[in-house]
Amino acid sequence: MRARPSLLYAQSGGMTAVINASAAGVLHAAQQHDIRVLAAVNGVLGMLEEELLDVSRVSKRHIELLRQTPGGAFGSSRFPLGTPESKPAHYRRLIDVMAAHEVRWLLHNGGGGSAGTSLHIANAARAARYPLSVIHIPKTVDNDMALTDFSPGFGSVAKFTAVSVREAAQDLAAMARTSTKVFVMEVMGRHSGWIAASAALAQSRDCPAPQIILFPEVKFDRTRFLQQVEAVVQRDGYCVVVVAEGALLEEGKTAMNSDSEHGRDLWHVQAGHAAPQVATLIKNELGLPCHFSISDYLQRSARHLASSVDSEAAWRVGTEAVALTLRGEDRVMAALKRKTAPTQSKARWTVEPVALTRVAGKEKNLPRHFIQRDGFSVSSSGLRWLQALITGEDYPEFSGGLPLHAPALGKPLARKLPLYNSGS
Amino acid sequence: MRARPSLLYAQSGGMTAVINASAAGVLHAAQQHDIRVLAAVNGVLGMLEEELLDVSRVSKRHIELLRQTPGGAFGSSRFPLGTPESKPAHYRRLIDVMAAHEVRWLLHNGGGGSAGTSLHIANAARAARYPLSVIHIPKTVDNDMALTDFSPGFGSVAKFTAVSVREAAQDLAAMARTSTKVFVMEVMGRHSGWIAASAALAQSRDCPAPQIILFPEVKFDRTRFLQQVEAVVQRDGYCVVVVAEGALLEEGKTAMNSDSEHGRDLWHVQAGHAAPQVATLIKNELGLPCHFSISDYLQRSARHLASSVDSEAAWRVGTEAVALTLRGEDRVMAALKRKTAPTQSKARWTVEPVALTRVAGKEKNLPRHFIQRDGFSVSSSGLRWLQALITGEDYPEFSGGLPLHAPALGKPLARKLPLYNSGS
Numbered sequence: 001m002r003a004r005p006s007l008l009y010a011q012s013g014g015m016t017a018v019i020n021a022s023a024a025g026v027l028h029a030a031q032q033h034d035i036r037v038l039a040a041v042n043g044v045l046g047m048l049e050e051e052l053l054d055v056s057r058v059s060k061r062h063i064e065l066l067r068q069t070p071g072g073a074f075g076s077s078r079f080p081l082g083t084p085e086s087k088p089a090h091y092r093r094l095i096d097v098m099a100a101h102e103v104r105w106l107l108h109n110g111g112g113g114s115a116g117t118s119l120h121i122a123n124a125a126r127a128a129r130y131p132l133s134v135i136h137i138p139k140t141v142d143n144d145m146a147l148t149d150f151s152p153g154f155g156s157v158a159k160f161t162a163v164s165v166r167e168a169a170q171d172l173a174a175m176a177r178t179s180t181k182v183f184v185m186e187v188m189g190r191h192s193g194w195i196a197a198s199a200a201l202a203q204s205r206d207c208p209a210p211q212i213i214l215f216p217e218v219k220f221d222r223t224r225f226l227q228q229v230e231a232v233v234q235r236d237g238y239c240v241v242v243v244a245e246g247a248l249l250e251e252g253k254t255a256m257n258s259d260s261e262h263g264r265d266l267w268h269v270q271a272g273h274a275a276p277q278v279a280t281l282i283k284n285e286l287g288l289p290c291h292f293s294i295s296d297y298l299q300r301s302a303r304h305l306a307s308s309v310d311s312e313a314a315w316r317v318g319t320e321a322v323a324l325t326l327r328g329e330d331r332v333m334a335a336l337k338r339k340t341a342p343t344q345s346k347a348r349w350t351v352e353p354v355a356l357t358r359v360a361g362k363e364k365n366l367p368r369h370f371i372q373r374d375g376f377s378v379s380s381s382g383l384r385w386l387q388a389l390i391t392g393e394d395y396p397e398f399s400g401g402l403p404l405h406a407p408a409l410g411k412p413l414a415r416k417l418p419l420y421n422s423g424s
Numbered sequence: 425m426r427a428r429p430s431l432l433y434a435q436s437g438g439m440t441a442v443i444n445a446s447a448a449g450v451l452h453a454a455q456q457h458d459i460r461v462l463a464a465v466n467g468v469l470g471m472l473e474e475e476l477l478d479v480s481r482v483s484k485r486h487i488e489l490l491r492q493t494p495g496g497a498f499g500s501s502r503f504p505l506g507t508p509e510s511k512p513a514h515y516r517r518l519i520d521v522m523a524a525h526e527v528r529w530l531l532h533n534g535g536g537g538s539a540g541t542s543l544h545i546a547n548a549a550r551a552a553r554y555p556l557s558v559i560h561i562p563k564t565v566d567n568d569m570a571l572t573d574f575s576p577g578f579g580s581v582a583k584f585t586a587v588s589v590r591e592a593a594q595d596l597a598a599m600a601r602t603s604t605k606v607f608v609m610e611v612m613g614r615h616s617g618w619i620a621a622s623a624a625l626a627q628s629r630d631c632p633a634p635q636i637i638l639f640p641e642v643k644f645d646r647t648r649f650l651q652q653v654e655a656v657v658q659r660d661g662y663c664v665v666v667v668a669e670g671a672l673l674e675e676g677k678t679a680m681n682s683d684s685e686h687g688r689d690l691w692h693v694q695a696g697h698a699a700p701q702v703a704t705l706i707k708n709e710l711g712l713p714c715h716f717s718i719s720d721y722l723q724r725s726a727r728h729l730a731s732s733v734d735s736e737a738a739w740r741v742g743t744e745a746v747a748l749t750l751r752g753e754d755r756v757m758a759a760l761k762r763k764t765a766p767t768q769s770k771a772r773w774t775v776e777p778v779a780l781t782r783v784a785g786k787e788k789n790l791p792r793h794f795i796q797r798d799g800f801s802v803s804s805s806g807l808r809w810l811q812a813l814i815t816g817e818d819y820p821e822f823s824g825g826l827p828l829h830a831p832a833l834g835k836p837l838a839r840k841l842p843l844y845n846s847g848s
């Protein structure tokens with residue numbers, strides 16, 4: 001029996017609190033249009049290994065649960081697929097697998113690097129005259145993707161960061177007179193300070209924290225930093241420092257928790273972290289009692305604190321990606337376009353196609369005018385832009401005190417091809 | 425003009441997400457009974473330094489906001505007050521300050537160590553024939569206070585821990601095939617594994633994590649631990665390890681983030697942490713890619729994820745402490761007593777007075793039968809007991825994407841006594 005033309009959905013790269021909301025959007029929209037949907041297990045690796053699920057018949061209730069589940073329901077991939085030129089066998093295999101299962105549309109959900117992979121797959125299919133449309137669905141906590149107003153996933157990590165700083169600052173303020181005076185919070189961001197910048201949203205009339213932010217974009221000046229910490233403790237009684245994981249790294253070194261290391265990292269586990277380095281410096285040089293946190297995965301999986309704007313955006317890039325396939329679009333990303341002025345804290349967005357050739361391999365850094373001249377804080381234009389993304393709470397359902405997550409979804413497809421050695 | 429007989433409220437020790445709910449309960453109940461309430465700024469230190477606030481006229485709205493604000497609204501203290509024998513001048517001063525402001529009731533909100541201070545103050549007042557009733561209000565994230573079913577503050581950190589593990593496990597599961605295979609989460613607990621144990625609540629049919637918990641109560645066996653990690657990764661594809669900060673510490677050493685260090689800690693900042701030690705071990709010995717988190721203050725200030733049972737308990741020990749003063753109680757703690765069987769996950773509690781002499785200096789460890797024989801997990805009786813405490817969500821109000829916190833409350837009282845040099 002010949003299968004119906006199918007849409008294949010695959011997740012890629014590091015996870016976010018809301019990437020499954022995009023998956024849920026895809027499943028929902030595909031059901032609306034009666035399109036057969038498959039999901040790749042562990043992204044491109046499942047495509048190579050022909051490990052696919054039929055997720056066409058997932059119930060409405062399960063789509064609802066999927067929407068509120070962090071992590072990647074079908075498994076993600078950091079598999080080094082290479083290019084059609086460097087690894088032609090991989091790309092031939094991908095096309096064989098898609099052909100075997102009548103895949104006509106590929107929806108690839110990932111960050112900037114994965115957008116490059118989307119383009120490679122599209123190019124390989126075109127070269128092989130295989131009829132395939134490729135739509136890239138953006139996601140990444142780092143917010144460094146080009147040509148989308150923001151990357152779904154970032155709004156929620158921004159909210160987690162700002163809320164955590166505001167809460168921890170209350171704790172620190174109460175302890176500062178006789179105990180800890182400085183709290184250092186490490187956030188993700190090897191090359192870009194988007195997440196670190198979002199911490200500044202915690203500031204209010206009643207909350208001066210975070211008083212110091214260390215961005216990867218600003219060269220770390222140890223002396224000036226220590227002077228600033230001392231001045232802030234003098235003025236406020238306590239100081240919250242937010243440090244991006246890459247803010248203190250010298251060229252070419254990688255942090256411990258960096259996903260890209262894979263054992264290649266020669267640094268000692270602890271030395272690779274920014275927060276303990278900063279805390280040691282403060283303790284040794286200023287003699288101030290100091291606590292630090294490294295929330296790592298907690299910050300990007302905190303679905304319980306997702307921003308409504310962010311989870312809604314994630315859902316919509318999913319549903320719109322399906323709509324784009326129906327409109328015959330190919331080699332595009334379903335990008336968010338802000339329809340309101342960047343200075344308005346209440347914003348609206350549309351989803352529009354942007355050519356993948358313009359997205360792949362590009363990075364969007366934190367604009368210089370979002371950082372204040374002192375290099376330690378965020379400008380008012382930066383604050384207004386960021387504010388829009390943390391608006392609204394989208395609490396998951398809880399049962400027995402814990403959030404409800406989706407169970408394993410989909411029906412494994414029988415293999416039609418011989419096994420393939422991906423080398424993984 | 426002579427002031428009315430007054431009730432003095434003071435916070436002590438490390439903060440929790442809900443200690444201010446106890447403060448709010450005290451203010452609410454005192455208003456109901458038209459009692460003048462003062463708050464000490466920075467706990468006993470404010471009492472020594474005559475830094476007091478009149479909080480009798482705080483509005484209903486502000487009490488509501490106080491109830492949802494983490495940290496300690498009036499400042500806490502880790503000031504080493506000593507005993508009436510070792511520091512008689514301090515205790516004379518405390519009584520002078522209370523006498524100057526007509527304080528007849530002291531409500532001291534703190535953990536086990538602070539309960540000792542409550543008793544010392546009561547003893548000193550009795551010896552000086554100063555008419556004072558002392559009621560201790562329990563709080564601590566560590567849950568190590570004797571003779572209260574649980575310590576308010578613990579339920580919320582338990583919920584934060586269980587939710588975070590369940591969320592991070594989803595992330596890890598999606599990454600494990602081609603990237604990180606082990607996630608190590610460090611939680612508070614130098615001597616007792618209550619918080620670490622609460623992580624086990626994350627386990628469900630769909631979530632095997634956390635597969636390994638390291639308790640301070642169980643001697644760390646490196647070989648057996650590594651074998652277990654390897655077996656779990658083999659079986660589940662990934663492994664979440666939850667480690668109490670004190671689980672790997674040798675006798676007499678202190679962790680970096682420990683509040684009790686105050687620069688006395690000779691350990692290097694990073695070496696004092698359990699999570700990077702465990703992660704290094706796994707990476708070096710098993711070669712498995714590993715991430716870790718140290719949430720530190722975030723776990724105890726996460727008011728946005730407070731358990732309803734916990735915040736309600738915190739409020740009630742506050743209101744009941746006021747009721748106990750009206751009933752003429754003295755030298756007691758307002759303790760929680762569970763009225764339902766410990767095996768019932770839906771529980772009810774009453775608040776009852778327990779003599780401070782029975783509480784002070786005692787510690788309640790995690791019962792041995794809460795830990796499974798393998799030493800890495802929690803027994804079913806432990807799970808049922810813990811389950812009751814994380815029930816219900818008590819979300820704070822949000823505005824602009826962030827939780828609303830109480831502003832500075834109360835009116836500073838004019839000093840009536842000469843300055844005192846506390847030596848702080």
